Amino acid sequence: MSTAEADSHRGLFIKVWLGLLILTIIEIVLAYIHFDPHVMLAVLMGLSLVKAGMIMAYFMHLKFDAPSLSWILVVPLIACIMIMVGYFFPDGYRILQYGVASIK
Amino acid sequence: MSDGHASHAVAKTGWGGGASPFAVGDKKLGMWLFIVSDALTFSALIMAYSYVRVANEWPTPFDFFPSIIFSSVMTFVLLSSSLTMVFGVAAAHAGDRKATVKWIIATMFFGLLFVVLHANEWVHLIEEGMTPLQNPWGTPLFGGTFFTLTGLHMTHVAIGVIYLGVIAWGFGKGKYDGEDVEVSGLYWHFVDLVWMFIFPMVYLMSSRVN
Numbered sequence A: 001m002s003t004a005e006a007d008s009h010r011g012l013f014i015k016v017w018l019g020l021l022i023l024t025i026i027e028i029v030l031a032y033i034h035f036d037p038h039v040m041l042a043v044l045m046g047l048s049l050v051k052a053g054m055i056m057a058y059f060m061h062l063k064f065d066a067p068s069l070s071w072i073l074v075v076p077l078i079a080c081i082m083i084m085v086g087y088f089f090p091d092g093y094r095i096l097q098y099g100v101a102s103i104k
Numbered sequence B: 001m002s003d004g005h006a007s008h009a010v011a012k013t014g015w016g017g018g019a020s021p022f023a024v025g026d027k028k029l030g031m032w033l034f035i036v037s038d039a040l041t042f043s044a045l046i047m048a049y050s051y052v053r054v055a056n057e058w059p060t061p062f063d064f065f066p067s068i069i070f071s072s073v074m075t076f077v078l079l080s081s082s083l084t085m086v087f088g089v090a091a092a093h094a095g096d097r098k099a100t101v102k103w104i105i106a107t108m109f110f111g112l113l114f115v116v117l118h119a120n121e122w123v124h125l126i127e128e129g130m131t132p133l134q135n136p137w138g139t140p141l142f143g144g145t146f147f148t149l150t151g152l153h154m155t156h157v158a159i160g161v162i163y164l165g166v167i168a169w170g171f172g173k174g175k176y177d178g179e180d181v182e183v184s185g186l187y188w189h190f191v192d193l194v195w196m197f198i199f200p201m202v203y204l205m206s207s208r209v210n
Helices: A003-031 A037-059 A067-098 B005-013 B026-054 B064-093 B097-127 B141-172 B178-206
Strands: none
Touching: A003 A037, A003 B064, A003 B178, A037 B064, A037 B178, A067 B026, B026 B141, B026 B178, B064 B097, B064 B141, B064 B178, B097 B141, B097 B178, B141 B178
C-alpha cells in the first residue's frame, strides 16, 4: 500500500466504521421491539453477516487482495459451516416439533 | 528436486513452487488459514449454544442496565479498536514507525478496555449467583454455554493484546516489517468479527424485555 493509497483509504475506513456502528445500534433497537423471536434471530443474523462481510472486505483487506484469496478462504469456511448446520438444524427442528424426551 | 525433463515440465505448470497463486506472503496466508480454523471453532460453539438453547427453557437475564449497556459499549470499543488497527497497518506500510506504534498502543488500550468491561460483566453475573453449573433464572446449561463462548472470546482478546504488544515493541525496534503488523491486524479484526455474532446471539437475544 503506498502512502497516497493509504490516505485515500483512511476516509473509506472511517465510513466503514460508522456503518458498523449504525448497524450495531439498529441491532440493539431491534432487540427492544416486540416481535417474533424467530424473525428477530433471522434479522440479527442477517445484519451480523453484513457486518462480518464489511470487516472482512475492508478491515481485513480481502476486497483489495487477489480474488483467488477470497475464494480459497471463504468458500471452504461456508461449506464447513453448512455441514454443521446440516447436522444441527434438522435435530433442532425435531426438538422444536416433538420436544425433549424427559429423563426424570 | 532431481534434474531432468520431468522437473522442467513440472516447474512450467507451477507445481514446482515459486509461484504465488494468492499473491500474499506466507505469514499472511498462514494467519488466514488459522483464522478459518478458529472461525470453525467458534462456529461449533455458537451452534452448540443454539442447539442447547432450542432444547431448553432459556433464561433472559440481561437487563438494559447494566448488561446490555455494557455489552453495547464493548461492541463499540472493539469496532473502534479495529479502526485504530487499520490506521496502524496503513502507517506501517507507509514506513512511519512512530505512528504505527502509537496506533497499535491505541488498539491495545481498546482491547484492554474490552477485557475490563467484560470481566466486570462476569463479576456482576457471578454475584447474582451464576456459575457454569447453575444460575437463578433457568436451565443450568445457560451458565456453561455463556462462560465457554464468551470466555474463549475474552481469551482471544487477551492473547491479542499481548500479541499486539510484542508486535509494537518489535516494530518500534525495527525487528518486524509491515507484513508482521498486517498479520497481527488480521488476527485482531477476526476477534472483532467473532464478537459481532456473539453479541446479538448471547446478549441481545437474551435481553429482559418487560
